[in-house]
Amino acid sequence: MKKSNSTLKKWMRGVFASSLALTVAACSGGGQSEQTKPADNSGNQPAPSGGDAKPAEPEGDQKIIVYTARDKNIFEIVLPKFKEKYPNIEVETLEMGAQQILERVRAEKANPQADFWWGGTQSALSTAADEGLLEAYKPTFADKIPDLYKDPQDRWYGEMLLPEVIMYNSEALKPEEAPQDWDELVDPKFKDKIVIRNVLQSGTMRTIYSAMIYRQGPDTPEKGYEWLKKLDANTKEYTQDPTNLYLKLDRQEGVISLWNLQDVLIQSKQNNHPYDFIYPKSGAPILVDGVGLVKGAKNAEAAKKFYEFLFSPEIAAQLAKERYQFPSRTDISKDDLPDFMKNLDLKPLELDWSVMAQKEKEWMQHWDENIKGKGKK
Template sequence: MKKWVKWLSLGLVAALMIPLAACGGSTSKSDEKKKLVIYTGRDKNVVNTVISKFKQKYPDIEVEALTMGAQEILERVRGEKANPQADFWWGAPQTTLMTAAEEGLLESYKPGFADKIPANYKDAQHRWVGEMLLPEVIMYNSKALKKEEAPQDWDQLLDPKFKDKIVIRGVMQSGTMRMIYSSMIYRLGADQPQKGYEWLKKLDANTKEYTPNPTSLYLKLTRQEGTVSVWNLQDIMIQKELKKMPVDFIYPKSGAPILVDGVGIVKGAKNADAAKKFYEFLFEEQTASELSKKFYQIPTRTDLKKPDWLAGTELKPLNIDWAVMAKKEKEWMQYWDANIKNKGKK
């Protein structure tokens, strides 16, 4: 009798523990947050705003964003190919994304908004898509120089009066700068880059310093350690209007390289579902319109109107074959780094 009672008691305890254990495991799993890791070259104000709104819509997704230059992102994603650490790549010139796609670093995914993006602003295999148009222009300190005193076109950057007045964001680490410099070579003859190299050597002679990051570039311009630079229109407008820095831009008379700056999902992303949600959210009409109005983005979506702040500025493009640029950029920039950088003054 005692044995029977003992076995009955043990059986009841075991029976009670099974649902409790199951319940406990289920709760732990449901409470576990999903994760999304983003590598981005975007301005921190843009990043913080978008991620904050994304988290409101998807509170179950924990987002980690690491900011670095587009070229740095490419090299990092390359190095992590066997074991991807990022899920979403937010911000890079189309040439950089074209290279990444050809190297098998980006996942093919056709987002719901794909038909609203022109064919020349996206990859035919849906490995990347352009988020915004990014004209590359001349930047100057608006306290040190009047608008008419700043260089009005690319060749005026070589004028001796701007010697030691030019500061440049470190070229090799920056997708933006690599594209500007490659565009200068292309416009003078892609088949014979020597003319472009000579042009960059003269620019190097006028360049006082290459800064390690954009923040340092803005500070040096603000302190008038330099008064002229080249950079992208969106970031200049953010520094001017949101941060009240004394900077402004000249849209070059001969035209500007207009980059398609885009995004993509990293191949083999561990959190691909979260990456797709962020992808779609980033291009929603409300998100894209807000970024256009508040953060001076020029959206690639054809159904969105031209932003008011761009009124009066003609987006005259330099005629560039971006497929050629994607193919030649690495070669050209390696030559510049080895043979031109800091050698123009000698």
Template sequence: MRRSKAVVTGAVVAAVAVALAGCGTSAPSEGDSGTDSLLIYTSRAEPISEYVVEQFEAKYPEYAGKVEVLTMGAAEIPERVRAEKENPQASLWWGGTQQALSLGADDGLLEAWSDPSFKDQIDPMYRDADDRWFAEYQLPQVIVYNNEVLDADSAPQDWDDLIDPEWRDKIIIRDVAASGGMRSIWDAMILRESPDGSDPQPGYDYLTALDANTTTYAADPADLYLQLSRQSGVVSLWNLQDTLIQIEQNNMPFDFLIPSSGTPVLVDGLGIVADGPNTDGGKLFAEFLYDVELRSTLAEDYFQIPVTEIKAQPSWLADLDIVPLDVDWAIAAEHEAEWVDHWLNNIKNK
């Protein structure tokens, strides 16, 4: 197993990062071969990050044993990078929503990179206009259910079904504050009611009703999968990729539905940390992520929907019928912190 460390809470992340920055902790040191070690912050599922690092080190043996990955929630990565801004520790921010990456870029956390080889393969709508972040794949959000209790007919079919009293204490949700995907679902629910974001109250009313049906907020994805499999709750909201990994690779008793009225389709991407200790290594790893062979494998075996061309669409992707919700992600980025803060202080567990 690759060396991967899970970071659980934003508070711990920030506190540790500030302590490291304050103490002047050194960046990853240079190894015996003369190649600097490479520290990556990621929100990717560990099976994916472990596989990719193995393939990267095989292709670039000078990095064998020198790539360290810290796994955390997508919303926790910017907290850590921001806390370390005066003394960056990581070289690559790998995994995050368009909203988080855009805000991080505007805060000076990401370096402009004008000439990656994959740039022209990515639709301009899926990359930063100033080349500070690039989408890696698209991530639809789905309704997940325990298929030992429910089937495709009895499970909730759409967003409004989730707030029906029928589902009281039957829904489990991943802790929203730490999860970029969950934050994005919350953004979409608010913008569904107020497309310009000017009146979030109807969206807050929806989230209040959803909270009333939620039995618990899982601390992390592993906790979510465990509780859903044990039927502590029988319905959840989660991203398609990780859901398929749990179904196909881990034999979890799950199935999913794409909400009938449409679903938020996120852009999940990456960026080079500004003034990171091994920018060249970070760029080399990023270039590798867009390798056509790797992208094809990640689509076939790890259910990624790439934003660049691959050899052939896997059957699972060709069979999907996804209707994206019309979400203005720029408005979401502008208001997300405010909306999530309101939910934490006025709605969650109330």
């Protein structure tokens, strides 16, 4: 259901302006192995039917299998701390893209091999929930996650938020010289100053472009197509991957792009690229990266422990500081967050994500066949 912009704006501002703070294309990684063996079934608790009770303490040595779309630089923070708290629970991860996780969990429905799904868009997780692939579980922190970022039947919860923003080379442009909102991107003064990651291959870019169509009116995509034609006219190049995008921006072969905020911060603060961002005045598409328990998991009780630990304020605050993650929990103390998060108002664009999911393929195919590279003609 579409949320009113005023309600969301009020919630977002309250999170960052008060003592509470908010910390979601899916990320992908290289698989650790070709096949994950099923977890040992001896001594495991039976799969739960849901509910909000505190998870039972697993007895004896346990192993949980985690299918994840998160990056190793997240594991190196989370997994050692979890092992420290729960030395009898081993966590085995198998890395793949969120879409691959959906396909694998779907294929294993009759005999689940995974216990926990870590890292997926609201679209992928909602699809899995609708197909009966995720177990209902109401965690202890359920009331700390806004309704917009969790499943109403408790089958998945958003762990972090991924706002999509305007990125620019801070050595080439002053903040006031960069586009301040989406419509400024199509101003002729920015002609040949924009470089874009190849849209069809990027969940981030597909989301941004679909949002640009939606905001012009989802029932009349022609208006959105016209807007994208103007953006194409200002776009100097579409790069094959993020590495080439960064190279072009570093060389100032283009000085403006569109990207997710977390990665902009990682590239600038950790990797020393000369990047900064503008949070669009009218709001930004905000993706959710979430988690869920696999239905029929063989190690469900141990997986619940991991679930609760992953969302703990301690871990959420550390990932915010060290990995620039925006946590979905609204009860993280402002004092525990990095400075750039404390006063940033994550104003969302008013979008109907179900409509976006239904129309994305059609819209992006039209863009690819009729708009890409044709704006300058």
